[in-house]
Amino acid sequence: MAKKNEQYVTHIADIRTDFPQWYTDVVRQSEMVDYGPVKGTMVIRPYGYAMWENIQRELDARFKATGHKNAYFPLFIPESYLKKEAEHVEGFAPEVAWVTHGGGEELAERLCVRPTSETIICAMYAKWIQSYRDLPVLLNQWCNVVRWEKTTRPFLRTSEFLWQEGHTVHESDEEAQRETLRMLEVYREFSENVLAIPMVTGRKTDKEKFAGAVATYTIEALMQDGKALQSGTSHNLGQHFAKVFNITFQNREGREEFGYQTSWGVSTRLIGALVMVHGDQRGLVLPPMVAPLQAVVVPVAAHKGGVTEACERVREQLEGAGIRVLLDDRDTLSPGWKFNEWELKGVPLRIEIGPRDIESGQALTMRRDTLTKSPMPLDGIAEAVSARLSEIQRDMLKKAQDYLHNHFCDAADLDAMGAALDAGKGYIRAMWCGDRACEDAVKDRFAASARCMPFDQTPVGDRCVVCGKPADTLVYWARAY
């Protein structure tokens, strides 16, 4: 066992020189995830899944507080449904997995394993909605989806992943737009307050928007390698799907009208963001709000009289205060090994208790985020730990905010943009004329993309960064996962 733990730490690639390998090492060695037998699939192990459970609990409460209810729609979508909305099928068909046989027979119509559920949900909404009195419909589902991807990485891009997808119907365009932005704000606030990840928000360009949407809004996080990660999207679908699925309602004036729709989703990808925003050379650094374990108690010289008992008392007090705590009382491992393991696993606070600590009525604590040690009185330790965890949560957000703020720069032409991207500057603020050709040029030349058109459109110039023609749209550009 000791040997195994040693390997945990010594085999993590250098975060500064090989960020992609560092990521893979951390997510696998912390036992968050493993590769599934089918290429591109992942097994979410208990330590990773516990993060997802915390994310689900926090988000689900926010969805319900904003009036949404959960439901469950079928995994299999008839091919004919997928084909109804032209842009939608074009966007998703290339990455669909197809079921062709069931119950020992070839199916008359092949079935798509849902890559997203707009089509099947719209078909049901068409049956359920008759009048404005039935609106708004505010549903969400937590489920698995499948998108056949060529290049995959655990949590970031896998053939199957877990997510939630909200699907709403409204009686006016204005109300649908309000809902679209309201859920974007729910995502932003959640990311900031729970994940300690500040998000850039804005609207996607037409090239980058959801297949079938009128407008897509996004939350984008910045990783420590200067690359952006699209972390959640909220779509105003307008009447596109309503028209092809015939979702009509009698409006307040007694006329038949097509419904106005939205959809919005975040996925297990958020777990990848957590790792890449907060991690360090020793492994994961988890914000207390989402950490499976918030504190770990490690006995020092456990064989000495009173140590085990003192540790158990602390564990009980913390648990009683609602803190997710583990007493690591494994007797085959040294404290040092345990320190390494829990650092790799990113537990926010370590609490060491040995004979001398007990004598002096205190414990020695270490914050995972700053690696700073400090004594903490055993008397009233639960309150002190709660306060420390809040402090860690706040400081981690502050650190990530500072990083984000320091990773913006302006570019007036392509040379400046390229230099900034290569220097890992993060987001490039630059003007854009609105032509798809200019957007494509940035992609071709720098492998970077328009992450969003931010809500604050204060211009940084008046010429397109690519073609030099007059431009009045501000875009945040970046390389992205």
Next chain:
Amino acid sequence: MAKKNEQYVTHIADIRTDFPQWYTDVVRQSEMVDYGPVKGTMVIRPYGYAMWENIQRELDARFKATGHKNAYFPLFIPESYLKKEAEHVEGFAPEVAWVTHGGGEELAERLCVRPTSETIICAMYAKWIQSYRDLPVLLNQWCNVVRWEKTTRPFLRTSEFLWQEGHTVHESDEEAQRETLRMLEVYREFSENVLAIPMVTGRKTDKEKFAGAVATYTIEALMQDGKALQSGTSHNLGQHFAKVFNITFQNREGREEFGYQTSWGVSTRLIGALVMVHGDQRGLVLPPMVAPLQAVVVPVAAHKGGVTEACERVREQLEGAGIRVLLDDRDTLSPGWKFNEWELKGVPLRIEIGPRDIESGQALTMRRDTLTKSPMPLDGIAEAVSARLSEIQRDMLKKAQDYLHNHFCDAADLDAMGAALDAGKGYIRAMWCGDRACEDAVKDRFAASARCMPFDQTPVGDRCVVCGKPADTLVYWARAY
């Protein structure tokens, strides 16, 4: 809207003369479920899904309290995995859905959409487990599974359903057997205390056991039409899967040994049991512990001064006491329509408040289970409602227990068995010689099956109910869903 509600009630088939149609009417008209576009699939609507959320919350807490953690394994299983365990593939292959194409290409090996996850989980366990120190492994997953069924009914048997599947590995046969029975007991206790459904428990015959298990244990509920419903199973897998997937560990004596495994699951089928055990002619009757709404407040003469305010105050007090409550303040519907609708939806307690009630400082309540009305003082109403809900929960269990106890009878020969089955007597206690041929004969002749060999094997005779040869196994026989 009024018209629509009237239809709710008038179109429910007679529970006494057409139980199957009554079931379908109730689950659809209460808006628990709708049919999906692919034959045999269902859409779980918010009212049905909320029951599943309550079931999940209660069960998940019990799984965690017994040391289990959640994880997530891939949906797609390579065909070669499914084929490794001979009995398993024979049992599941006929009802598998196959993915043959992904990402625009035909796959080299077709993929099975999981009907259950033993094979893929075992493949991962083989990688993760080395030593007895890694044991026990106690995992669970909440997910969707697909079994292509010919005859389907919402919740009871559908091509896709939601469930949880626990998968554990132990270092001894004894420990695996303890786990198997421990989880069966978790299911039984949960069913009794949360669903208010008393369960018959016991072991399945070899014919009825899980494909690949050494022994399958079951919880069986009895519906109001005298038919049994298998509601959950817990399997001792022995070393069957460990041997074919090579799950070995170094035991405490330093020798390599195959792991001992269990698996156990319950599904959205439990929702079907809830409907068929407790429902009545007016629709659903839900136990408070699992009801999406525990109480509904209906204003009477809402336009009269003070009524709306009094209702709102009651709603607030109940919500403050943690009661799931709705104030039905829709102004286009009469109280009568609302009563019908909430009765159909099985809300345990209705609270009517009108001007005269306010004058006399009380509300009029109606229990859904007994349909009895009684006044309740507005002062301290939250405590009174909580107490009433506990009473309803207890009484519903008692009623279901009485029904179960009154639906057992003994049979010494096939004529007696047939007569009892046709009379809707429920479970037939009868002795069995252990021959598969006798079991098959009961199936062929009466469309009934061995539901279980109960733990209490006190004999009711000494001859096989079918062949008359000496027999020492007591079996509970019944027609079943």
